[in-house]
Amino acid sequence: MFADIDHLKSTLDTHRPLLPHLVKSLAEDLAIRWTYHSNAIEGNTLTLLETKVVLEGITVGGKSLREHFEAINHKEAIDYVYELCDRNEPLSEWHIKNLHGLVLKNIDPDNAGRYRCANVIITGASHTPPEHFLLNERMGELVAWYETKTNLHPIEKACQLHTDFVIIHPFIDGNGRTARLLLNLELIKHGYPPCIITVDKRLVYYEAIDDWATTGNRHKFLTLIHDCMMEGFGVYQKLGIV
Ligand SMILES: Nc1ncnc2c1ncn2[C@@H]1O[C@H](COP(=O)(O)OP(=O)(O)OP(=O)(O)O)[C@@H](O)[C@H]1O
Structure with missing residues (x-):
């Protein structure tokens, strides 16, 4: 499916290392688009250009402080993802909590980096996440699965990490953004360009997770990620690299 x-x-690997100025501009462009789309999926109203301006340190009139923090925090979380890939440490619950801590930094200090202490329902979902007192156990199992599951294709493993995580929904808020950061952590670790699930695909994205969570059918989700990754190569195609 991912051939x-x-x-x-x-093909891209044969062109590495890319020129440093190209690497820098690709990374900047990617961070802006990833931040914009991931936050827009969750209802942040900053446009792509406003997200770019906020990440340059400028405030946008008429937008809440929270929306500004969501953009700035997400960029910091992306930086942390790259740092973790560089360090090549095995993924742990501590890393996941740190990532989430960045997502909710200055927004919800009581819950940033902490598993929820209450039960939740996901609006529109057929599936109910586990009760809060099971979270340590379920997250421990997820990380143990991640460590031992070495024979899966990296894209499938990234998809499963993302989806098992949102099915558990360990945090009170910020689960979606953290899950998409984890998806890309796994892809980047294996040398793939990050996958941006664009906001126009939000409905398909939600339906695909629901299918997986309720019937175990992963096809819709894997197809979505396949298509988003193919789109991601568009920028390299425009540059004549692939
Ligand atoms: N049926 C579903 N089952 C489990 N998770 C789902 C389902 N549908 C969507 N999701 C995931 O849950 C996320 C939204 O969850 P929720 O409404 O709880 O938001 P959140 O926890 O505030 O996180 P964030 O604001 O970053 O998403 C979606 O982005 C998606 O990743």
Whole structure:
């Protein structure tokens, strides 16, 4: 299912290392688009250009402080994802909590980086996340699965990490953004360009998670990620690299 992506990745790899100025501008462009789309999926109303301006340190009139923090925090969380990839440490619950801590920094200090102490329902979802007192156990199992599951294709593993995480929904808020950061952590670790689930695909994204959570059918989700990753290679195609 991912043979075409693996082919594009191999072609891209033959051009590495890319020129430093190209790496820098690609990384900046990616961080802005990733931040914009991931926050927009959760209802942040900053536009792509406003997100870019906020990440340059400028405030946008008429937008709440929270929306500003959501953009700034998300960029910090992306930086942390790259740092973790560089350090090549095994993923732990501590890393996941740190990532979430950045997502909710200055927004909800009581819950940033802490598993929820209450039960939650996900609006529109057929599936109910586990009760709060089971979270330590379920997250421990997720990380243990992640450590031992070495024979899965990296894209499938990234998808499963993302989806098992949102099915558990360990935090009171910020689960979606943290899950998409984890998805990309796994992809980047294996040398793939990050996958941006664009806001126009929000409904398909939610339906795909619901399918997976309720019937175990992963096809819709894997297809969505396949398509988003193919789109992600568009920028390299425009540059004539792949
Ligand atoms: N049926 C579902 N089952 C489990 N998780 C789902 C389902 N549908 C969507 N999600 C995930 O839950 C996220 C939204 O969860 P929620 O409404 O609780 O927001 P949140 O926890 O505030 O996190 P964030 O604001 O970053 O998403 C979505 O972005 C998606 O990743």
